[in-house]
Amino acid sequence: MRFVVDGMLGGLAHWLRMLGYETEYDAKMDDNTLLEHSRLNDTFLLTRDEELYKRARSRSIASVLVLGETEEIRLAQLARDLGIGLDIDMASTRCPECSSRLREISRDEASESVPAASLKLYERFWRCGGCGKTYWVGSHWKKIRETLEEARNISKRNEHTKC
Numbered sequence: 001m002r003f004v005v006d007g008m009l010g011g012l013a014h015w016l017r018m019l020g021y022e023t024e025y026d027a028k029m030d031d032n033t034l035l036e037h038s039r040l041n042d043t044f045l046l047t048r049d050e051e052l053y054k055r056a057r058s059r060s061i062a063s064v065l066v067l068g069e070t071e072e073i074r075l076a077q078l079a080r081d082l083g084i085g086l087d088i089d090m091a092s093t094r095c096p097e098c099s100s101r102l103r104e105i106s107r108d109e110a111s112e113s114v115p116a117a118s119l120k121l122y123e124r125f126w127r128c129g130g131c132g133k134t135y136w137v138g139s140h141w142k143k144i145r146e147t148l149e150e151a152r153n154i155s156k157r158n159e160h161t162k163c
């Protein structure tokens with residue numbers, strides 16, 4: 001499953017990439033470009049614009065109208081509607097900035113771009129094949145895990161209310 005998101009969903013694009021989904025996001029893409037991109041590349045169009053959503057549907061372009069106000073609710077909606085997974089697997093995660101794949105690098109390689117304190121604290125490092133940014137599972141992952149757990153809880157609650 002691949003996605004293209006509208007200019008209002010930049011935050012969601014970052015999450016989808018971290019979850020391993022190839023996601024196109026460029027705040028400058030207008031509605032026609034988004035529709036064309038989705039049709040040509042066979043990607044799901046995610047939008048907060050009801051008008052754009054209706055245009056996509058009328059052209060048989062797979063689209064979801066994203067309703068929630070928080071990333072947790074939006075992710076839960078996509079888990080429910082499209083069955084996306086809400087766990088990050090470092091083997092398939094993508095760069096949140098550019099959607100390219102990451103590859104694991106040695107501590108030596110990482111030492112060029114990772115602060116000494118983090119280099120000491122953490123074991124594993126990854127580099128983006130596109131923009132070259134280096135990643136590690138640092139302290140900010142507490143917040144990432146909490147967000148995903150909340151999204152999983154919301155999607156479970158929604159399943160129950162549906163029954």
Ligand SMILES: [Zn+2]
Pocket residue numbers: 095096097098099100128129130131132133
């Ligand atoms: Zn990148």
